[in-house]
Amino acid sequence: MQSQTAVNDALVNTIKTLSIDAIQRANSGHPGMPMGMADVAAVLWADFLCVDPSEPGFADRDRFVLSGGHGSMLLYSLLHLSGFPLPLSEIKRFRQLGSMTPGHPEVGVTPGVETTTGPLGQGIANAVGMAMAEARLAARFNRPGFHVVDHWTYGLCGDGDLEEGISHEAASLAGHLGLGKLVFLYDDNNITIEGNTSLAFSEDIPKRFESYGWHVQRCDGHDRDAVHAAIAAARAETARPSLICCKTHIGHGSPNKHDSEKAHGSPLGVDEVRLTKENIGWPPDAHFLVPTEAVAAFDNLRARGALKRSHHEERMARYAEIHPELAAELERVLAGELPEGLEGVVAGLMAELGEKTLATRASSGKVINGLAPHVTELWGGSADLAESTKTLVDGGGSFSRTQRTGRNLHFGIREHGMAGIMNGMALHGGVIPYGATFLTFTDYMRGSMRLAALMKQRVVYVLTHDSIFLGEDGPTHQAVEHAMAMRTIPGMHVLRPADSRETAAAWLAALERADGPTCLLLTRQNLPPIPGSVDAIAGVRQGGYVVQDCEGAPELLLLGTGSEVHVCVRVAETLSAEGVAVRVVSLPSFERFEAQPQAYRDAVLPPSCGARLSVEAGRTVGWERFVGPLGESVGVDRFGESAPDKVLAEELGLTVADVTARARALLAAQPARKAALRALLDG
């Protein structure tokens, strides 16, 4: 075969030496993968990847995902050499506070980094999500002569990625969906952190991916022409995603750490850096050396990207003339802007659903269907629980190998893969993904949910069966700790609406939140409307508001979320009839409420009222900040049991009668509690 690659030794060696120099300078990092995959990555970038370094956000660019994020210096070297705005001075600040070159790639920090990777396997799911988004947008917006969405998703992965379950889940779905424009290059080096992969990993990887329906090739990852040919063949196969197993040597070029786990996760050491440079014919005392030939090897890349962008711009201009509505819609969804008038749509849904007795999961399903025609970028499904989580868009069709316009996603029973794929969709842009399962199964997907929060991505989790009130399925399925555990993730919004109106408002709040993920916690059981939720749009946006009030200053505050707001309302009715001044506060979101000005929070929860009782069918820890030193929390601080929901309410002390008794006891105990506090103050 003739050499077809633009890659020269200077480029590969510059990638290697920039990487080992930066890692040595930081005295921290992972040189093994940048050295082992320098050939492969250089070929992919120089010969195929279509990006415009002068415009990193160009919408129709190819996506590149470095799933093994520990190899970050490989990516930073590629970005620097290809001309992205990542100066050498930042490479020299690798792993330092506030640099553009953190230890693992972080989207938003470095131009050209498409996703935050490091936790293994996530990048594979992200890439699958990106390829799915590309496929849907292409189907929605391309017209004869106007391929306005047409790009590839490439990724690099290692053994660690492929051992993680999330990679199996995502790869299986990618094969099922026939994502032909997804190409992964696998760094097959037989080394993991503990040593040879033979310690724990002896899968036949090609066979495994064939079982998922992938197109699989093998090649020598240091034979650049072979890599070039394999990528070309992968692109020629358009009905299946492609895996190219690249046989490589970790730490390639290092005379003493080549093929050793010692190259994986520690700097080579000053001496070995020098020996490596000598070994590859590099000036041994030069640091951060970038020869002209290395930069020149990426001339093709720059020319290719600039050409594609100029063609794209011309094409878009003509598209806007011929298909003005489509063009405006494409522009809108790519910009991440919601359609105008959305609040009015939601207000309409609230009016329609507001007086109905429905489980909030059912309300959510109706809201999804009400939003779907307007928010065309809203796109989701469930981990095989569509019927239970009520996430199907009626008549929307299923996204499949043959129907790329399908509105409904079938993730399979793959929660972690679902959440990782949703991240990739959101990162790609042009779609707002939602994904559903039971709240308790967030345990399966926290790894990806945390990354959604870290990456500030707009994804919506529809989490139904949100408490012990799911009943008979028992403790394995009953969420107890999950609402509070989810609230501990920085940047995660957890919304637990109390009725149909709050559910519609919660969906609006989730969509309006462009800079982070939102969990919607929804009931299995039916709930009547709460009279006081008519202003739910404002109330939910603010995270908490008064849904039922007394005359004058309250003597007792009842704070609830979701289904327990109803308990609070009924308790308040009883106590009000007895002459107690009771206020009921619905607190659908801690995060939103705590972001309000103190004056608003004090208006909702007057500091003068110390008798406060929170009611939420979950762990009570975390409520202290709202109930204060004179208050108490009703909740569930144990695992549930398999029984009908009404029986469980009695067993766990969550009936209206139980909570009424707790409230009365709390009021009765106020003098004693105040006395105890006074003693502390005087002590």
Next chain:
Amino acid sequence: MQSQTAVNDALVNTIKTLSIDAIQRANSGHPGMPMGMADVAAVLWADFLCVDPSEPGFADRDRFVLSGGHGSMLLYSLLHLSGFPLPLSEIKRFRQLGSMTPGHPEVGVTPGVETTTGPLGQGIANAVGMAMAEARLAARFNRPGFHVVDHWTYGLCGDGDLEEGISHEAASLAGHLGLGKLVFLYDDNNITIEGNTSLAFSEDIPKRFESYGWHVQRCDGHDRDAVHAAIAAARAETARPSLICCKTHIGHGSPNKHDSEKAHGSPLGVDEVRLTKENIGWPPDAHFLVPTEAVAAFDNLRARGALKRSHHEERMARYAEIHPELAAELERVLAGELPEGLEGVVAGLMAELGEKTLATRASSGKVINGLAPHVTELWGGSADLAESTKTLVDGGGSFSRTQRTGRNLHFGIREHGMAGIMNGMALHGGVIPYGATFLTFTDYMRGSMRLAALMKQRVVYVLTHDSIFLGEDGPTHQAVEHAMAMRTIPGMHVLRPADSRETAAAWLAALERADGPTCLLLTRQNLPPIPGSVDAIAGVRQGGYVVQDCEGAPELLLLGTGSEVHVCVRVAETLSAEGVAVRVVSLPSFERFEAQPQAYRDAVLPPSCGARLSVEAGRTVGWERFVGPLGESVGVDRFGESAPDKVLAEELGLTVADVTARARALLAAQPARKAALRALLDG
């Protein structure tokens, strides 16, 4: 082939009708799988499974795992019909509060249930762990002529199990390890909750399992002789685990819901129950009918189990004569009793390590090695992070296909699989499993960790790099919310020791806890000894204790965990020199401390001292209960950053100087805070 199975139609139809009757009566449950897998399960139990229903805990019994726990009525029917102590009256109480027949099988609730299943995929990992435990115990204890440990692990799984990533992880490791005594029967029915598996699942399952190194067969799951022959062939293959893909019809026997997702998760309905009975030649109006022939079909099972048990008892008696030390050791580990004198061993380790400056992960590594010769049942490893998590037993060898006595486990980069496998090991008994990864990656394995807590299993999680102080790897690897999120799981113990002595004591506490899991949170960075930790054994057992005190009543309480106890100690030194009466409390475990009598807690945290500052490099929510209304918490309520640890301490306000300033400010603010509280009390 000659019919070889003891199964008759009466048995299969009784399984089906008991299941649909119980589900109909509960008006809740999953009939599809019990009906579809009745033939397969009946053959396995009648012809192969070696258990003694009169002694469900017989140590050398075969293990049976129903991974798809929603098919619980299949298991309950089998248990009832084979003679386990599960009366028909309990079958009739399916899914009711306090019954022996909860919605999903729960270990400890029903004799003969080996593990709690429901969250999909877990049972496969559990079964792998059981088979690994059997292999290790057999290698440790069997001697020529004395196969005192010799049993099989069987499981049933469905599409849902096989879609979950944890099943991929566990199955891959099982293949790698060549677990020849593990046999899974796959309910290949093409139906999941949303409908046909073609919506999301088109893997070539046999090929996939072959790629993991499994022995794979296919058969008609309703041809009982074929099922019998396949299980026999699976048992004949001893070098590889076996998967038997059984082509079945979900809801088999139901005229209208056969082969439909409608049979999966809802009762058939009164009419369809009747039609089903008519269809299979059953009295249509009989309920919970158990014909004699159905019970008789399990005569073989009962005879086989009783025979094995009597042979086992004879064998053990002779074994105890010839190998008395081995016999005593086997009896001890199977009983779950720790060796005598363990506290003395730990005290010795504390003396040896106590004055050293070590990261607590390094202390933990030395403790593991110090315990290993005594606690021979301690058995563990890491998710490919042995070097970082310090979990290798020196000279212990690796558990592998060829070395079943190996002390060190290599789980691969499979955290979820690891945790699920550990559950299986603990459930099997005879071993105490530990497994390690970075604290942040508990996000990948919470599903299994929650089940360990629910099942009250003694497993130890070694979770290192427990805060932002891991430094340069950045926010993806820095635990922030994880300690608190882990504390929300009911029954989970989270121990965060502050130095080598506390680390040794934490290991002791974890081992002593026979009825639940423990997380050990350990630092990456070095820590000096804390002078006041000499009584760490008692202090850690109690969850919190005074490590540095003042004369007289304290004016200020500093509460810390792990590495932040050191910050507290240094702050206390500064303030004490200024004349402030400061007490420092180490709180390694919230759970243990809160289980102490009020008098002890008040002695450690005197109610009279309201000026309290907690310091923990993680989320502050959850500390309110300890710092009270006049106190404050120093922590990390945001994601970390990639930078050296000392730089991060400054950036995040966690230096000694920062905390000293916070403590001074807190003291200075006391009058104002008290005044505000007084106003509230008087308001």
